[in-house]
Amino acid sequence: MADVDPTVDSPDVIVVGAGPVGLVAALKLARAGRRVTVLEAGAELSGESRASTFHPSTLELLEELDVAAELVRTGLVAPLYQYRRLGAGVIAEFDLAALAGETAFPYRLQNEQNNLTRIIAERLREFPHARIVYGSPVVKVEDAGDRALVFVEGDGRAASWTSPWVIAADGASSVVRKSLGIAFDGITLPERFLVISTRYALEDEIPGLAWVSYLSDPVDWGVLLRTPRHWRVLVPVGDEESDEAAVAPARVQERLKRLVPKDSDYEIDHASLYQVHQRVASTFERGRVLIAGDAAHVNNPLGGLGMNSGIHDAVAAVDAVLAALDGADARRCAEAYSLVRREEAMQVVQRAAQANYDRMQERDPVKQKAQDDRLAATADDPEATRNSLRRSSLMTSLATSTRELRRLTDAARRSPASPGRRLSELLTRGPVVAPGCHDALSALLARQAGHQAVFLSGAALSIATLGLPDRGFLGLTDLAAQVARITSAAAVPVVVDADTGFGGAEQAAETVIALERAGAAAIQLEDQVSPKRCGHLPGKEIETTEAMVAKLAAARRVRRDALLIARTDALGVLGLPAAIDRAKAYAEAGADLVFVLGVKDAETLREVHRNLPGVALVLGRSEADEHDVVLPPRATLADCGVELVIQPVSALLAAAAGLRDAYAATDADRGPVSVERTPWTELTALVEE
Ligand SMILES: Cc1cc2nc3c(=O)[nH]c(=O)nc-3n(C[C@H](O)[C@H](O)[C@H](O)COP(=O)(O)OP(=O)(O)OC[C@H]3O[C@@H](n4cnc5c(N)ncnc54)[C@H](O)[C@@H]3O)c2cc1C
Structure with missing residues (x-):
């Protein structure tokens, strides 16, 4: 290897x-x-x-x-096979040529x-x-x-x-x-089988012998098979005979001659015994x-x-x-x-x-x-x-x-795997990159670009649909409705950012039920105190490990196939060792993947992985970070246990720039500003698929 x-x-x-x-x-x-x-x-x-x-x-x-x-x-092409009785010749001969109209062989x-x-x-x-x-x-x-x-x-x-x-x-x-x-x-058959190989042309002793022949007899039954190099003969050996005695050259000659009589000895290439089972x-x-x-x-x-x-x-x-x-x-x-x-x-x-x-x-x-x-x-x-x-x-x-x-x-196929199972399947094949989306159109465009999964970012959703910052203004009903719109429009697994789970353990369980029903493939819960703040904003508070573990346990009890992602925001507040301790506790509580928010370089990623062997990790790459995260190569990601990479707001930022330019271009006072527009037919084709 x-x-x-x-x-x-x-x-x-x-x-x-x-x-x-x-x-x-x-x-x-x-x-x-x-x-x-x-x-x-x-x-x-x-x-x-x-x-x-x-x-x-x-x-x-x-x-x-x-x-x-x-x-x-x-x-060797062998159309004929024969059933023979020892001493009485051919009982029946079958010719597979009778199937010529049904098979090429x-x-x-x-x-x-x-x-x-x-x-x-x-x-x-x-x-x-x-x-x-x-x-x-x-x-x-x-x-x-x-x-x-x-x-x-x-x-x-x-x-x-x-x-x-x-x-x-x-x-x-x-x-x-x-x-x-x-x-x-x-069962194991009472007799062993003796396989004898000889290059001698057995058809010289039994004229008309087919290349596959079954010989019936109460004692000396056996099979004669021609292969490209040999005749191979299979005969039973009773349990009263030892292995050594059965393969002794004189005994092999005797067994073969009983089936195919011959005056002189056969030249034997090979003789071996094997036990036969039917199980x-x-x-x-x-x-x-x-x-x-x-x-x-x-x-x-x-x-x-x-x-x-x-x-x-x-x-x-x-x-x-x-x-x-x-x-x-x-x-x-x-x-x-x-x-x-x-x-x-x-x-x-x-x-x-x-x-x-x-x-x-x-x-x-x-x-x-x-x-x-x-x-x-x-x-x-x-x-x-x-x-x-x-x-x-x-x-x-x-x-x-x-x-x-x-x-x-x-x-x-008609009852395809649930979104959760489909995502699990994808994750087994190597790190999956899930770009952020915020509505059905953005999810459709992500899928059209070849992405196998998308991330419904709480921040992107709050900004795009409420026009409010990511500080816990979005409710469960709004979120579930948006998930349902996206999943019914775009056939792509959706990883949903469910913030803190909208309260304690009981609310987190209800969140998981509602989001999975809406079609979520994975649900991310984080360990901030509710109401949360955007993970990249200062001033966030972290809840106790026990409270988050209780949420995860409750979520696990009610989820069907959706994957559970536990995000810890502790790195920026309590430091790496505390974040790792929490990640461990969350994995033990049953999170399928763990996300240590704020890991920005390969060295920290390796440190997290070293401390969490066997735990599937999520890596986030966000423009909201002060310093951009440089993604390590795919092989390194896999090496470090990363199964999912999310880019929550990249697409929203690009979309905002596009909208800004488009609106600017409609202001007659600013002269002709050319912006790229998706042709109407292309956009309608996307939603009519
Ligand atoms: C004498 C004789 C005549 C037969 N004649 C016929 C016949 O005419 N027509 C017919 O249809 N069948 C015949 N059979 C049966 C036929 O040989 C078997 O059914 C066939 O070999 C099964 O193929 P397989 O690939 O499942 O297993 P195998 O041929 O036994 O191959 C198993 C492979 O797995 C490998 N392996 C085993 N353990 C491990 C492990 N732990 N890790 C990794 N690799 C491992 C082995 O090294 C081997 O390469 C005959 C059998 C015998 C003994």
Whole structure:
């Protein structure tokens, strides 16, 4: 991780695990223009030989990511697959060409999963905002409400990364799943699986052998799969046989010859054993963390469903995350993903894998015959064949789950996140600059200029609407009405300066209720004695810490999603140490952000941050200050915990100058004064949007 600074990189999404599932998610995010970081425990991509079958449904998804062609080029196209009974030959043969009119990939593609990961890792290099960080074993992930905290081994206690979203694809032993306390119930199959790889052409011994063949037998059942380099054979190993005995060369020869008889020995490239589990996580989401692939569900390898359904998870997880990043309700998007993909894992993947497992080792001759007859009848009926092919290649279930996820995320878009949640989301992506506004037009112009949030300044409002100085003349009703006008006109989160909260704790609570109802995304309360004075005016009085803490506690109890900003005016009156003490107390009382008014330089900002580690800060830049504040660079702001920068009166001052000049220009005695005027059509277009 040497060349990576997590605080500066601040990805939109962290993916844990660079297996096929994690990398598909990363590529889809990168192609959508999102910043994505993949944290991979290994020093490089895994070269382990595992999944080798890609179904048409998965190839279609990979085609959308522009990697299918390369995978097909390096793989084997296998349109046929066979069900055989040991000693009795083919029971049924299925040809995926029957789906030629429905998919661009009417075949199974036999290729190694590590070819897919290699292709994607290379492709990711084309995206400057995407990266894989090797040697980064994640040890824990915590959901922190509007973001997730990711802890990487060796980084001490502090979170190594924070991100609005995490997609955990860290495999069956998922540390992320465990650290979130998500149950992984199911079974471990009694037998282990022996995987044998040979370069020998098995079709020389079994003429007409399809490249994917399932052999049924009560004892010697197994799967024969051709990959670009090998034939791979999977057979069960009973619990009476030790690992050593099962992989002994003579025993491996014997097992292989029982399935594919041959006079001489096979040349064996590789033989290994693995334990098989069938488990599904109790949920696929925990707040901002979505789990996918083997981390969420595992099954036996019969039917080639693990990686394929995991890739389907990856695509669905990204669709849910993208909807949320685009403003849909984050909670509902996460829940939609979990609901849809968990249902798929339980009802389709687990059931199909279990049915394959049961069928291949059926001992009862009557049942054997019945199932063989059913398979043969299906293969003889073109419509039944197509249905069966659609099901076994996960085309039917992918179409259903994609449709269902879209329906749910569309609903989450229609009830978009509350203004408070939208602002929280924005703040997680780095410091947000909120220029001041005072009415609907100024907010519309700020949004038109590309600002993602605005600050409704009490001073600007008092001056612009009452023609009075900022000394507490504005009432709650006036303020709430103005907030409602602004929020109904301009689709931009509004941070509202609510002064002292118009009294004590009870009034502060009422203020929060009224302003949030009017559409405020964040509400700022300050610790001046009421009636207040403009923070930049001399002679202000500060209330006790306890009184402000009581206000914040009351505000917190009633707020729904709006963020609470606690402003302390103590710096100019009591000095920096007192201001820091108050800021600490306010953060502990539950303020989401703390604003130490009067911080004017990077050194003081650093001092505040040093004393308030982990507290989100607001920095104010106001022309009302005697000395202008020089904003540190963005990276320094983020480094110092600054999430929001407000510029309360800049726009009002510019507007006042514009109005002054315009009025001056209408005075005939002063001769022709040219002033710039917004064309009428442009102004009306702005308010008609
Ligand atoms: C022998 C065998 C044959 C199979 N055949 C098929 C098949 O034909 N078709 C099919 O669909 N499926 C098959 N499967 C299943 C398939 O291999 C898995 O479903 C698939 O690998 C799951 O991908 P994944 O990305 O979720 O997890 P993985 O492939 O396990 O990848 C997880 C990644 O996360 C990394 N990681 C783990 N922990 C951490 C951590 N704490 N921090 C950071 N990184 C971490 C790992 O290093 C790894 O790179 C087979 C499996 C086996 C064992």
